[in-house]
Amino acid sequence: MYAQTVQSTGRKVKSLEEMSDQERAFQARIDAGEKIEPKDWMPDGYRKTLVRQISQHAHSEVVGQLPEGNWITRAPTLERKAILLAKVQDEAGHGLYLYSAAETLGVSRADLIDDLLAGRAKYSSIFNYPTLNWADMGAVGWLVDGAAIINQVALQRTSYGPYSRAMVRICKEESFHARQGFDIMMKMVAGTAAQKAMAQDALNRLWWPALMMFGPPDKDSVHSAQSMAWKIKVMTNDEGRQKFVDQTIPQIEYLGLDVPDKAARKNPKTGHYSFVDPDWDEFFAVLKGYGPCNADRMLARNKAHDDGAWFREGLLAYAEKQTIAAE
Amino acid sequence: MTKDWPLWEVFIRGQYGLSHRHVGSLHAPDAEMAMLNARDVYTRRNEGMSIWVVPSADISASAPSRKGPMFDPSNDKTYRHPTFFDIPDEVGSM
Ligand SMILES: [Fe+2]
Ligand SMILES: [Fe+2]
Numbered sequence A: 001m002y003a004q005t006v007q008s009t010g011r012k013v014k015s016l017e018e019m020s021d022q023e024r025a026f027q028a029r030i031d032a033g034e035k036i037e038p039k040d041w042m043p044d045g046y047r048k049t050l051v052r053q054i055s056q057h058a059h060s061e062v063v064g065q066l067p068e069g070n071w072i073t074r075a076p077t078l079e080r081k082a083i084l085l086a087k088v089q090d091e092a093g094h095g096l097y098l099y100s101a102a103e104t105l106g107v108s109r110a111d112l113i114d115d116l117l118a119g120r121a122k123y124s125s126i127f128n129y130p131t132l133n134w135a136d137m138g139a140v141g142w143l144v145d146g147a148a149i150i151n152q153v154a155l156q157r158t159s160y161g162p163y164s165r166a167m168v169r170i171c172k173e174e175s176f177h178a179r180q181g182f183d184i185m186m187k188m189v190a191g192t193a194a195q196k197a198m199a200q201d202a203l204n205r206l207w208w209p210a211l212m213m214f215g216p217p218d219k220d221s222v223h224s225a226q227s228m229a230w231k232i233k234v235m236t237n238d239e240g241r242q243k244f245v246d247q248t249i250p251q252i253e254y255l256g257l258d259v260p261d262k263a264a265r266k267n268p269k270t271g272h273y274s275f276v277d278p279d280w281d282e283f284f285a286v287l288k289g290y291g292p293c294n295a296d297r298m299l300a301r302n303k304a305h306d307d308g309a310w311f312r313e314g315l316l317a318y319a320e321k322q323t324i325a326a327e
Numbered sequence B: 001m002t003k004d005w006p007l008w009e010v011f012i013r014g015q016y017g018l019s020h021r022h023v024g025s026l027h028a029p030d031a032e033m034a035m036l037n038a039r040d041v042y043t044r045r046n047e048g049m050s051i052w053v054v055p056s057a058d059i060s061a062s063a064p065s066r067k068g069p070m071f072d073p074s075n076d077k078t079y080r081h082p083t084f085f086d087i088p089d090e091v092g093s094m
Helices: A021-031 A046-064 A065-070 A078-103 A109-117 A134-155 A161-189 A194-214 A224-229 A237-255 A279-290 A294-306 A309-324 B033-041 B064-075
Strands: B007-013 B020-029 B050-055
Touching: A046 A065, A046 A078, A046 A109, A046 A161, A046 A224, A046 A294, A065 A078, A065 A134, A065 A294, A078 A109, A078 A134, A078 A161, A078 B020, A078 B033, A109 A294, A134 A161, A134 A194, A134 A237, A161 A194, A161 A237, A161 B020, A194 A237, A194 A279, A279 A294, A294 A309, B007 B033, B020 B033, B033 B050
Parallel strands: none
Antiparallel strands: B007 B020, B007 B050
8 A cells, every 4th residue: 555565474364373472462452453663562563563654645645746746836726736735735634743752662763864855765656647637637636535445444454553543544634635536537427528628548557557556466475464464454455445446437327438447247146346457567566766756756855845945954053052152 | 774753752631621642653853843733643533732742762651560569458458448347337438
């Protein structure tokens, strides 16, 4: 999802017999649904996996501002501009909540940000796709935030307290994101034939990357089992993807648009839609840095960071001067 | 290499009559910036009408490993709860 390739310990899940007393007591707390808090004892692998997952999630929120930030200055009306600005500002806040949660595990935010800027960190593949026109603002809010919500609603039940609380805050803000996107789509499909075609085009381009957001198929996600046992992850990739398809296809039909997956059919017995998988080779290529916008995103993040350096330094110098004056 | 600014804990009073509640944390060079950032990050939707920011380093916390000695003594004193006492119905509400 926002953390699609979290490497866990790489080892298979320990059985209760193989665990030390401390590990067994820890697992018992997780199984009982207790939240783990920063100063509690935790296995090293639990801490490491969480740092990777939460920091990837945080980076995704921050880089995720770029595809939409791209359209703030060119929103069609002042109202749409204010809405988009508020939405992108929320994403900055989401990044902050998540960096804060990661920091409670003993890492420094500066180090995490350095990792991102140096290209050592991962973030969601979805943000390496371009936003070509205004209809993409509709499709991103509706599909990308819609997919994120499915994942984040589940993550409210994650076992690590600070991560879970960050998810609760984020989920309160997300439905505004999805709804403003869908609202743009409704406007576009009610417009001219050319505007409706733009909406269809945006949907066609973002459908497959949106499916990729949930990560590789369960059969190929080697790192999931331990994360599920620790309740760092609470829903499998395939479960999330199915949920997304089931919820989105009726919305596509409501808009009067064509489902990009021509073979998608509802199974009358299960109520679930069948669907074609996205191109997983493309997915792994994007994660490795070969997506259409990876280089642009990194360039933009680094430029923003460098351009803000004088301001951060100024604030620090002022704060130091005040402290000296007070002494 | 970037260096982190000091960490601040943010407390917000949601409405008159309620206590300030911990909502999260942020980095800032001084109290004034911590306050402004807390406003922007934690009160974008009418969540608050008063903010406290406190340097995280100034908070003393109880250790989880001391949970037993800290809190057990209150566990076995069930008589501190009103439900400990059976008052006959005839007496009426008490
Ligand atoms: Fe977000
Ligand atoms: Fe969002």
